[in-house]
Amino acid sequence: MSSLPTFTIGICGFGTVGQGVWKHIERSRATLEARVGAKLVLACAAVRDLKKKRPVKIAASKLTDDPLAIATDPKIDIVCELMGGTGLAREVTLAALSRGAIVISANKALICAHGEEIFATARKHGGHFFFEASVAGGIPLIKALREGLVANRFPLIYGILNGTCNYILTQMEEQDAPYSAVLGDAKRLGYAEADESLDVLGWDTAHKAAVLAFLAHGTWVKPAQMIVEGIDRITPGDFKNAAALGYGIKLLAVITRDFSTGELCVRVHPTLLPESHVVAKVSGVFNAVSVQGDVAGTTLYIGRGAGQDATASAVISDLVDAVSLLKNDRRAFITARKRSAPARPVLACRLAPPEHIRGRYYLRLTVSDEPGVLAQIAAAMAAQHVSIASVIQSAQEPAGAASLVLTTHWSNERALRATLRRLARLRCVLEKPLLLRIGDFSE
Numbered sequence: 001m002s003s004l005p006t007f008t009i010g011i012c013g014f015g016t017v018g019q020g021v022w023k024h025i026e027r028s029r030a031t032l033e034a035r036v037g038a039k040l041v042l043a044c045a046a047v048r049d050l051k052k053k054r055p056v057k058i059a060a061s062k063l064t065d066d067p068l069a070i071a072t073d074p075k076i077d078i079v080c081e082l083m084g085g086t087g088l089a090r091e092v093t094l095a096a097l098s099r100g101a102i103v104i105s106a107n108k109a110l111i112c113a114h115g116e117e118i119f120a121t122a123r124k125h126g127g128h129f130f131f132e133a134s135v136a137g138g139i140p141l142i143k144a145l146r147e148g149l150v151a152n153r154f155p156l157i158y159g160i161l162n163g164t165c166n167y168i169l170t171q172m173e174e175q176d177a178p179y180s181a182v183l184g185d186a187k188r189l190g191y192a193e194a195d196e197s198l199d200v201l202g203w204d205t206a207h208k209a210a211v212l213a214f215l216a217h218g219t220w221v222k223p224a225q226m227i228v229e230g231i232d233r234i235t236p237g238d239f240k241n242a243a244a245l246g247y248g249i250k251l252l253a254v255i256t257r258d259f260s261t262g263e264l265c266v267r268v269h270p271t272l273l274p275e276s277h278v279v280a281k282v283s284g285v286f287n288a289v290s291v292q293g294d295v296a297g298t299t300l301y302i303g304r305g306a307g308q309d310a311t312a313s314a315v316i317s318d319l320v321d322a323v324s325l326l327k328n329d330r331r332a333f334i335t336a337r338k339r340s341a342p343a344r345p346v347l348a349c350r351l352a353p354p355e356h357i358r359g360r361y362y363l364r365l366t367v368s369d370e371p372g373v374l375a376q377i378a379a380a381m382a383a384q385h386v387s388i389a390s391v392i393q394s395a396q397e398p399a400g401a402a403s404l405v406l407t408t409h410w411s412n413e414r415a416l417r418a419t420l421r422r423l424a425r426l427r428c429v430l431e432k433p434l435l436l437r438i439g440d441f442s443e
């Protein structure tokens with residue numbers, strides 16, 4: 001082994017993921033080094049609090065509280081940015097790329113906010129940026145899009161990208177439990193962050209959707225340009241209504257591209273999926289992504305979307321690619337070059353206007369329980385050419401209120417938004433309506 005080339009790794013962030021990467025490299029060192037044909041030196045790790053006790057032990061001399069010192073150290077070949085956030089993480093990433101180093105990141109928020117700048121810096125200075133762990137954890141989805149499916153264009157990609165939300169929705173459905181109670185349990189069990197908003201309001205999924213849209217279509221879509229709706233207004237009653245209609249409810253990212261017009265749509269919202277659909281059956285913290293390619297057809301990926309081991313697996317996969325690149329293995333070099341630049345040239349791509357985003361809808365209304373209400377609601381919908389497909393009515397608290405659940409025939413986002421505005425003006429509508437999309441995806 002002594003004649004093997006040696007590569008030095010610095011880890012910025014020694015929390016859940018950083019410790020997982022360190023632990024698994026140490027555990028599998030012999031196999032990894034044999035596979036990659038190089039010696040891997042774990043040189044140092046940066047943390048915020050040097051005194052914190054950590055399950056994975058490393059020599060105090062290898063710990064620093066200065067991640068920028070790792071990023072700028074010319075002896076470090078590969079910098080892993082595993083701190084999170086978009087401030088210092090950006091500085092560390094740009095500093096390392098600016099000296100031509102390789103950066104590996106699990107940070108979808110950073111990529112979503114600063115991806116253009118990061119890739120431009122890598123191109124300018126000959127650095128390389130790898131990010132397999134940023135979407136869908138242990139599922140090698142980015143590799144699948146960039147390499148296995150490189151011959152394809154992608155009219156449709158959709159799936160579950162946030163394990164916390166999928167856990168909460170699964171528990172609500174299975175236990176018939178309200179959102180707040182399940183969220184409390186999820187926090188106690190460590191499945192949800194103390195501040196859950198990034199997950200449950202859909203933003204974490206939106207960051208990942210932005211990364212996937214960039215990979216598939218070579219263009220950056222900001223979360224502010226997407227439809228982003230979370231799971232926080234869903235009730236156990238919605239699961240019952242959905243089941244009565246033959247559906248389950250999942251928080252999905254949906255990326256559609258119409259190649260005849262160039263229009264792209266990226267959205268994140270709770271979606272009714274037919275109970276028999278394979279993605280509807282993916283429960284708990286698991287992720288599931290369906291990728292429709294115009295050459296390969298549909299491929300489906302299911303696995304652990306987060307957690308120490310699954311995420312470390314993805315980071316180490318990037319590390320092995322990075323080492324192959326540094327060894328100047330030509331085949332790997334070409335692959336890595338493809339990773340640093342957009343997956344494909346930026347095609348003329350524009351965001352679909354709301355009237356071109358078509359679908360069927362589920363609308364839950366709390367209304368006053370009196371004659372003529374359904375007629376007023378039907379009229380508000382008809383004014384926007386939204387036609388009703390089914391109605392479920394049930395009594396509801398407080399006394400004198402009723403719950404109305406309507407599904408629509410095919411319509412579009414502009415018509416539904418206008419309908420919601422009209423409904424909000426009706427005196428008989430007592431609460432803000434809940435709008436869910438119905439997912440008409442073939443598997």
Ligand SMILES: NC(=O)c1ccc[n+]([C@@H]2O[C@H](COP(=O)([O-])OP(=O)(O)OC[C@H]3O[C@@H](n4cnc5c(N)ncnc54)[C@H](OP(=O)(O)O)[C@@H]3O)[C@@H](O)[C@H]2O)c1
Pocket residue numbers: 012013014015016017018046047048049050052065066067081082083084085088106107108109133134137305306307308311
């Ligand atoms: N956890 C997952 O399952 C998962 C899955 C996929 C992707 N990711 C992504 O991976 C990244 C890391 O996540 P994580 O769960 O491992 O986070 P974490 O457990 O909170 O760890 C963050 C680490 O970064 C260090 N750090 C933070 N700010 C720092 C600063 N200013 N200076 C020096 N060190 C600093 C922390 O130091 P201290 O330990 O001293 O606080 C900690 O060691 C994030 O981008 C996350 O989105 C995580």
